[in-house]
Amino acid sequence: MKFERYNPKLKKLARNLRKNGTKSEIVLWRYLRNKQL
Template sequence: MKIYYNPKLKELARQLRNNATKSEIKLWQQLKGKRMYGYDFHRQKPIDNYIVDFFCNELKLAIECDRYSHQLPEVWDKDVIKENRLNELGIAVLRFSDEMIMNDISNVIRSIENYITNFEANK
């Protein structure tokens, strides 16, 4: 399935990149420059009617950094709708809390590496 790039979200994505959270910056340090097994990740990528925190087209993988507000029912419901739509487009979604990224980055990286290993094994 073709992944639709929404140009209307381009400016908002730029603003989000320029105002990244500490956890987004920390995770980006691990993903940028093809540091993750040579895969190219992008920050704040518009897809369909959503913006994902990190995206690798080759892996069809979105990574979301969830702040505390994502535990609120109204935000959680939107996250579920967003994730379902991304799944319909053939995109897998990994979610990590800000707390996990800030306090346990090694397990976050291990989870991403596990996804990549499984992806490569099933090519």
């Protein structure tokens, strides 16, 4: 099986998105944590 290298630019973007979610994601995770969905 061959693995492709991860693009360093995408890695930086992915890390930033995980730390700073969009408003919609923040609201969604709040509901999921409180089991209200």
